[in-house]
Amino acid sequence: MRNITHLKKGAWESAVHLLTRWLEQRERVDTLLVASPAGLTSVERARCQYSVYGVIRHFGRVQAALDELIAHSPRFPTRAILLLAGYELIEAAAAASASAQEMGDLQGRETVQGRETAADFTGQVAKIVHHAVEQAKRLTSPAEARLVNAVVRKLVPLMTAPPPPKLAGPELLARYFSHPEWLVRRWLFQFGAESTRRLLEWNQSTAKLSFRWRIQNTDSLPESSTPISGAAGFYEIESGHWAELEPLLKSGAAYVQDPSTRLAVEALELAAGERFLDLCAAPGGKSLLAADTAPKPGLARVVALDLPSPRIAFLKENLATIQGETQVALVQADLLTEARAALREHGLPLDYDAVLLDAPCSNTGVMRRRIDAKWRLQERDFRKHAQQQLSLLHAAARFVAPGGRLVYSTCSIDAQENEEVVRDFMQSRAGGSAFILEHSAMSFPWESGHDGAGVYRLRKRLTSY
Numbered sequence: 001m002r003n004i005t006h007l008k009k010g011a012w013e014s015a016v017h018l019l020t021r022w023l024e025q026r027e028r029v030d031t032l033l034v035a036s037p038a039g040l041t042s043v044e045r046a047r048c049q050y051s052v053y054g055v056i057r058h059f060g061r062v063q064a065a066l067d068e069l070i071a072h073s074p075r076f077p078t079r080a081i082l083l084l085a086g087y088e089l090i091e092a093a094a095a096a097s098a099s100a101q102e103m104g105d106l107q108g109r110e111t112v113q114g115r116e117t118a119a120d121f122t123g124q125v126a127k128i129v130h131h132a133v134e135q136a137k138r139l140t141s142p143a144e145a146r147l148v149n150a151v152v153r154k155l156v157p158l159m160t161a162p163p164p165p166k167l168a169g170p171e172l173l174a175r176y177f178s179h180p181e182w183l184v185r186r187w188l189f190q191f192g193a194e195s196t197r198r199l200l201e202w203n204q205s206t207a208k209l210s211f212r213w214r215i216q217n218t219d220s221l222p223e224s225s226t227p228i229s230g231a232a233g234f235y236e237i238e239s240g241h242w243a244e245l246e247p248l249l250k251s252g253a254a255y256v257q258d259p260s261t262r263l264a265v266e267a268l269e270l271a272a273g274e275r276f277l278d279l280c281a282a283p284g285g286k287s288l289l290a291a292d293t294a295p296k297p298g299l300a301r302v303v304a305l306d307l308p309s310p311r312i313a314f315l316k317e318n319l320a321t322i323q324g325e326t327q328v329a330l331v332q333a334d335l336l337t338e339a340r341a342a343l344r345e346h347g348l349p350l351d352y353d354a355v356l357l358d359a360p361c362s363n364t365g366v367m368r369r370r371i372d373a374k375w376r377l378q379e380r381d382f383r384k385h386a387q388q389q390l391s392l393l394h395a396a397a398r399f400v401a402p403g404g405r406l407v408y409s410t411c412s413i414d415a416q417e418n419e420e421v422v423r424d425f426m427q428s429r430a431g432g433s434a435f436i437l438e439h440s441a442m443s444f445p446w447e448s449g450h451d452g453a454g455v456y457r458l459r460k461r462l463t464s465y
């Protein structure tokens with residue numbers, strides 16, 4: 001059976017601290033993790049972050065159980081302890097089920113190994129309960145520790161229950177797979193029962209770290225990394241191996257990136273010597289991919305534009321790693337209001353062979369990695385995103401040279417932010433008279449095994465009518 005290594009005191013306590021803060025302030029997880037308490041070893045830090053991610057990923061399910069078990073919501077630190085214990089129980093049950101399956105014994109109890117697995121699981125559960133209660137005694141009041149003792153025991157059957165049946169309704173699916181119910185309903189409507197179930201399972205699985213290897217020599221690839229099949233140059237390593245990758249990211253040899261990003265860059269059909277304008281470019285993942293993979297001797301020019309924000313610093317750092325003769329420029333401007341003036345001010349061209357608009361979106365294609373996005377998203381946001389995306393697409397279209405390509409992409413799998421935006425653009429006077437829709441591609445995680453994405457290539461006519 002896979003072992004659930006218990007968090008050491010430092011890591012567990014730090015996870016409780018960060019989760020308390022998340023419950024209080026609902027900050028974005030990436031900002032929250034920057035606030036990890038000092039003094040942890042890199043292993044403890046990784047374990048703490050893994051647990052915080054796990055709790056937030058499974059927050060809906062554990063919280064719903066706690067709401068049923070406790071009449072009055074306890075103080076945030078006590079809730080954080082209960083959530084952490086609930087998540088550990090879910091993880092223990094998943095590990096036991098995986099071991100049983102590995103042994104080809106789905107019943108799990110009918111062989112010697114099966115009985116060992118079951119005994120191991122019971123031991124794990126007892127450890128989780130005991131550990132949560134001991135930590136509650138240290139970190140909260142005696143009354144709260146008694147509450148933790150009573151509640152965690154009642155959580156055991158709820159957190160270790162098997163998944164809902166195949167044809168379960170949205171309420172049950174939303175609860176078990178920890179997603180907002182309105183989102184599950186939306187997906188059931190758009191994708192049907194089977195694909196929705198696979199998407200929910202995908203989002204609840206722990207993502208490995210995917211990266212792209214940017215240099216020829218592969219001698220210094222991390223030992224634990226494996227190539228991602230069907231995506232040349234892309235590799236993955238188990239989460240928790242950040243330390244191995246970090247120096248390679250700093251040196252520019254590797255870049256954290258999912259293979260789905262290839263769809264947008266491939267759709268650009270870049271040729272050597274072309275001028276490429278990357279709008280909405282920060283932090284620069286697609287600018288780098290375009291520059292690294294353009295046919296030799298490379299692009300003549302890469303211009304990357306984004307709003308002034310802290311993300312610009314990452315974009316600047318990334319653009320500095322582009323090799324070769326390509327002229328690279330960074331422009332800080334709002335595409336909707338000042339991009340033209342800003343390009344002029346920098347002495348840059350106003351028309352390009354290829355323009356990429358990688359628009360801000362709901363992130364519905366990347367919820368496995370952006371684990372808190374589902375808790376921030378509201379159903380009304382889709383309309384707001386679509387309106388902004390359409391305005392950005394109109395603005396981007398103005399920089400395409402006659403005969404050039406405009407690629408619209410999102411990391412959303414929602415029709416309202418993909419095909420409907422492109423349809424509205426093509427039905428507008430400016431879009432339909434000047435562009436032809438040449439190509440589209442969707443990555444649905446349950447089919448592709450990668451992040452979700454939508455990509456559309458529009459070619460500008462030589463003369464508009």
Ligand SMILES: C[S@@+](CC[C@H](N)C(=O)[O-])C[C@H]1O[C@@H](n2cnc3c(N)ncnc32)[C@H](O)[C@@H]1O
Binds near residue numbers: 279286307
């Ligand atoms: C999906 S991210 C882009 C990711 C990037 N293409 C990459 O591959 O690393 C969307 C970006 O759009 C930018 N953005 C949003 N509204 C904008 C606007 N009006 N003008 C310029 N950039 C904008 C955001 O700042 C954000 O960096």
